[in-house]
Amino acid sequence: MNIGLLLFIPSREVENRILAAVTAAGFDITQAQARVLMRVGPDGTRLTELAEAAQVTKQTAGFLVDQLEKAGYVERVPDPTDGRARLVRVTAKAEEAVPVADAEMARIEAEWEQHIGKRRMTQLREALEMLGEITDPYR
Structure with missing residues (x-):
């Protein structure tokens, strides 16, 4: 082997x-959602970085983040380093x-x-x- x-x-x-x-x-979380969730950094992570780290397309990562957000495991917040960008951040429920x-x-x-x-x-x-x-x- x-x-x-x-x-x-x-x-x-x-x-x-x-x-x-x-x-x-x-x-209530799926394996695909968990793979994205565990890659969210302590200060939040951009969607493109999550997609790359989870080795999925940006569209797939976006779909999974949407599901996680609806379930209360993540939130999207403004990126303090770039007013146009958003960060995905874990919530207390996820923690x-x-x-x-x-x-x-x-x-x-x-x-x-x-x-x-x-x-x-x-x-x-x-x-x-x-x-x-x-x-x-x-x-």
Whole structure:
């Protein structure tokens, strides 16, 4: 099995489990919406940047942001650096889902550590962080 697939399968599992935990806690959100939402920066993000980071078209990102806005997870606000532009910013409602997602992530990491051992889990994290240095354009 190639390394891309070996990385993708656990990543997909993390996404699926976190989404399941968040939706079970009463947050009505889809995987596509979550992928856009988790890319909104702390001070807000322009729609074009969200589209690029989520690897979707600007139209798709706009549609997903419209849905998120209607559900109360994001708001559009003026960009203080450019009066013509708008920023997408998360709301308090979206921030309420963060502890749910964080708790599920902690459970996943604990399960993985139990399965592969503490030393390997530490090595895995270190290796992935190092790979992020050369693969993450948003770092």
